[in-house]
Amino acid sequence: MNEILTQEKSIYLQIAGMIETDILRGILLEEERAPSTNELAKQYAINPATAAKGINILVEEGVLYKKRGIGMFVAEGAKENILERRRSAFYENYVKKLIQEARSIGLNREEVIDLIRRNGDERS
């Protein structure tokens, strides 16, 4: 978790997102202890209440769970859970915006698809 906090999104959403990314990257493993509210507060110099808000989102989504008296842990299946949600959000967050921008600058559907294909070619 070496990202820098920005103004783009609420801090607690960024905290939740960074923990998710750490799980996807294998930095945090399932059934392993997640950073505590106080650790996050100190690491990012943010109010613990804000950090707790980020953690609570992940608890609600079933990514983290609480072990009483010990702390927060990464749930079994958390990685798959995050991937599923990110995939279903992919259309809302990326595709929709892409199409919106394409429309406003007069690119049609075929041109957009062509651009995506071409980007794939360049990388290979």
Place this chain on the structure above:
Amino acid sequence: MKMSTIDTLVCRELTKKYKDKVAVKNFNMTLEKGKIYGLIGRNGAGKTTLLSMLSSQNPATAGVVEWNGENIWENPNALSHICFSREINIGTNGSGLGEMKAKQYIKTAAMYYPNWNQAMADELIEKFELDVKKKLNKLSKGMLSMITIIVAMASKADFTFLDEPVAGLDVVMREYFYRLLLEEYTRTGRTFVISTHIIEEASDVFEEVIMMKDGELLLKENTIDLLERSYRISGLAEEVERMTAGMEVHNREVTGRSKSVTVLLREGQQLPRGFDVTIQPLNLQNVFLALCGMGE
């Protein structure tokens, strides 16, 4: 003792008048134990006067301050739980403060606080590499800030106020201060009120923000809640006007056909959808500028 007054510092109708100026006006506020508050306002808004009355360093013209239901005025028990570590100003008064050695200043401060933690003070003096044998008028502004931070931290007071603690500190020391503050806060649950002009870098530390304008309380609100109801809307002037009709609007800017406004949603209000405008979230500094800037 009533349940509702446990671990609170409350001021009611607090007012301070000087000869020709009202510095603080009918201030009503409750500070709860276990929160970090940010106090922001322009120069002359009355922040220092407010903090000095909340700590009984300055008598109020009217109104009352209560710690757990007890009036704090001339109340040593109540005052042992409240610390206001003031900004040290050498130049402005000829009281000979500047001739005092740093060590003496800290020692004097220590006498006011029964829960003073000398080990913590010593540790911070070492961390800050503060030469306590020097006279205050020989210390830089940053070093004077460090002294006020040491006094605030080591006082161990339940309600601790810091007036511009990071003024004069470089960015490394400011970062260190926020971490130190958060560490002390998470360990003890003390309440801190911090005034600052460097709003943006401190905003993530504040659970609640208290905004003051012309001696009055403008708002006191959870920082995240405030930011989540504040937006900058811009676009074609008519479109922006249609969208924001009937909303709380600040800081209007018109350039040619375009218009930008800051809106603060009221409780339960949602941003209307379906308008061709650009919507941007705001940071705390921008909200402050919208509410207290020159245009308002």
